[in-house]
Amino acid sequence: MAELDNAAKCVKNIEQEIRLLQTEISNTRQGIGLEDNAELKKLMEENVRLKHRLEILKSAIAKEGGDDASGSFPKESIIGVLQEVFGAAIRKAYPGAPVAAVITISTSPKFGDYQCNSAMQIAQHLKQQSVKTTPREVAQNLINELQSPVACIEKVEVAGAGYVNIFLSRSYGEQRIMRLLKEGILAPGLEKKRVVVDFSSPNVAKEMHVGHLRSTIIGDSICRFLEFLGHDVLRINHIGDWGTQFGMLIAHLQDRFPDFQTVSPPISDLQAFYKESKVRFDSDETFKKRAYECVVKLQSGEPTYLKAWNLICDVSRREFQTIYNRLDVKLIERGESFYQSRMQKIVDELKGSGLLEEDEGRLIMWGEDHTGIPLTVVKSDGGFTYDTSDMAAIKQRLHEEKADWLIYVTDAGQATHFQTIFSCAKRAKILDLSKHRVDHVGFGVVLGEDGKKFKTRSGDTVKLAELLDEGLKRSMDKLMQKERNLVLTPDELQAAQESVAYGCIKYADLSHNRNNEYVFSFDKMLEDKGNTAVYLLYAYTRIRSIARNCGGDYANNIEQVINSTEFKIEHEKEWKLAKVLLRFTDVTLLIMKNLSLHYLCEFVYEICTTFSEFYDSCYCIEKNKQGEIVKVYASRVLLCEATSRVLGKCFDILGLKPVHKI
Numbered sequence: 001m002a003e004l005d006n007a008a009k010c011v012k013n014i015e016q017e018i019r020l021l022q023t024e025i026s027n028t029r030q031g032i033g034l035e036d037n038a039e040l041k042k043l044m045e046e047n048v049r050l051k052h053r054l055e056i057l058k059s060a061i062a063k064e065g066g067d068d069a070s071g072s073f074p075k076e077s078i079i080g081v082l083q084e085v086f087g088a089a090i091r092k093a094y095p096g097a098p099v100a101a102v103i104t105i106s107t108s109p110k111f112g113d114y115q116c117n118s119a120m121q122i123a124q125h126l127k128q129q130s131v132k133t134t135p136r137e138v139a140q141n142l143i144n145e146l147q148s149p150v151a152c153i154e155k156v157e158v159a160g161a162g163y164v165n166i167f168l169s170r171s172y173g174e175q176r177i178m179r180l181l182k183e184g185i186l187a188p189g190l191e192k193k194r195v196v197v198d199f200s201s202p203n204v205a206k207e208m209h210v211g212h213l214r215s216t217i218i219g220d221s222i223c224r225f226l227e228f229l230g231h232d233v234l235r236i237n238h239i240g241d242w243g244t245q246f247g248m249l250i251a252h253l254q255d256r257f258p259d260f261q262t263v264s265p266p267i268s269d270l271q272a273f274y275k276e277s278k279v280r281f282d283s284d285e286t287f288k289k290r291a292y293e294c295v296v297k298l299q300s301g302e303p304t305y306l307k308a309w310n311l312i313c314d315v316s317r318r319e320f321q322t323i324y325n326r327l328d329v330k331l332i333e334r335g336e337s338f339y340q341s342r343m344q345k346i347v348d349e350l351k352g353s354g355l356l357e358e359d360e361g362r363l364i365m366w367g368e369d370h371t372g373i374p375l376t377v378v379k380s381d382g383g384f385t386y387d388t389s390d391m392a393a394i395k396q397r398l399h400e401e402k403a404d405w406l407i408y409v410t411d412a413g414q415a416t417h418f419q420t421i422f423s424c425a426k427r428a429k430i431l432d433l434s435k436h437r438v439d440h441v442g443f444g445v446v447l448g449e450d451g452k453k454f455k456t457r458s459g460d461t462v463k464l465a466e467l468l469d470e471g472l473k474r475s476m477d478k479l480m481q482k483e484r485n486l487v488l489t490p491d492e493l494q495a496a497q498e499s500v501a502y503g504c505i506k507y508a509d510l511s512h513n514r515n516n517e518y519v520f521s522f523d524k525m526l527e528d529k530g531n532t533a534v535y536l537l538y539a540y541t542r543i544r545s546i547a548r549n550c551g552g553d554y555a556n557n558i559e560q561v562i563n564s565t566e567f568k569i570e571h572e573k574e575w576k577l578a579k580v581l582l583r584f585t586d587v588t589l590l591i592m593k594n595l596s597l598h599y600l601c602e603f604v605y606e607i608c609t610t611f612s613e614f615y616d617s618c619y620c621i622e623k624n625k626q627g628e629i630v631k632v633y634a635s636r637v638l639l640c641e642a643t644s645r646v647l648g649k650c651f652d653i654l655g656l657k658p659v660h661k662i
Ligand SMILES: NC(=[NH2+])NCCC[C@H](N)C(=O)O
Pocket: 198, 200, 201, 202, 203, 238, 239, 240, 390, 393, 408, 409, 410
């Protein structure tokens, strides 16, 4: 918040400076004051620079605005509600203090459920104004100014150095859980956006490697998340299906399968085919020359060359698709080739606006601040590059698709590339940050258990299909170890095997902070303790079975139970679990900001561990000695139902597929 504060001050100063500069400029225009043209030019340049800075600061403030009390927030957001009521109290008690309500989750139950940490900052501000006070006094004054009663608050108290501890009200909790059961897990009501998510995006004829697997898993989950929020999501697979490598592939295809036009070439291992052609390309000058001619013919659209290109792309496409089917990931293929005509257009436009510079025969474009690495928009041989296709793509997505928000999911190594694309797109007036949001969602490299780059034992790169097979095998071993084959039918066993295998691979990836490197370990991901998919899938299935085991309406008509039960929270562990469930909206709002799904994984893990505490201390059913049910605690069963519904929604977002029996 101090940052926000400073930014606000900065904007004020800059605005003042701009006003001064504007007066000077208008004076100068009328010939008043400044006779020196160079000075005028300098000032105008300064003005442009400051305006730009102002724009950046304003958008930073707008972004931060989500945190302060002035913004609108979904009413399901407890942090949002508390920010609003404490924000109002601050404005009442200390009208001049530029301090927003900072609300966090309390670190220990003895400090309440949430806390407001603004009193220290306000006291600091007052001290600077020579007003004598203490943070504790400020905290008390904030409490005095709270509009009473606030529905979600049971009590507040001053603690420690000047914190306000906030205790949630149980009856509020009961109402919220009941609403969740009656209305379903609703997404917070946010403005609906059109979002293009660019993810997976492997390259034709080259291997689809673990980096692409990460992009596929993270990208799919981000799409699922945004779809849950009600956004209109376009899932784009920006396949590398264009470029000079096709010259050598086509030339090699012509030699190896001269009748490729009539008989489909039996290339099952396109990577090997690629390697062969590369060897020839690097060692044989005539082949190299022919490869270049093939590129030219392909790019000019000659039918036989297009046919050869299509054949090659098809082989890759089929391979990629089996991976997507196995992981249940849906995407629209729109590779680099899609932008062919648009690349020529964007180059002409950028040239026309004078944004391209010549550099040793290439045409380059700098971003807004002229630092770092420029884009190479046209190579010295006239060809286009990865940069050119991304400039064409960003324009297509913003202007033709009318997207409000663009997301690119790639390894962190491409962060600079995308920052430069964004910066150049702003310079070219394609991207307007006051209307559009753009995110590069980067992720760290995948390492093997030895801490080195992920490879097979023999040092080869791991084929994704083989990796998934290995996952299936290990998951079955695990199920057999637990003798699940004695309990489950063959179909159930297979469903469990797939759920565990793919669930583990996805969850292990998503549960780590995506910015860090991540160690791929089947042993770790298949553990049934700790924050793993196995633990969660078992927990979920167990929770789902509780209502079923109660029989009657609990098993067959839970809606009837929901509508006829007066839901009560009594036991301390029930209350603890309910409070965790109610954090769902705030977790989604956090992920909206940083697109980091490990927060959702931490949340589901916390739900399951808290559930387990609850289940250990609270009976849901009582049975007599004969094992017959003598009593069902309806509210507790409903709490189980609410837990399973929240978990189920989170699993949907994470792409986990729970099974009925495991
Ligand atoms: N618009 C994009 N550049 N999307 C990402 C493409 C990723 C690229 N094909 C790669 O394998 O690294």
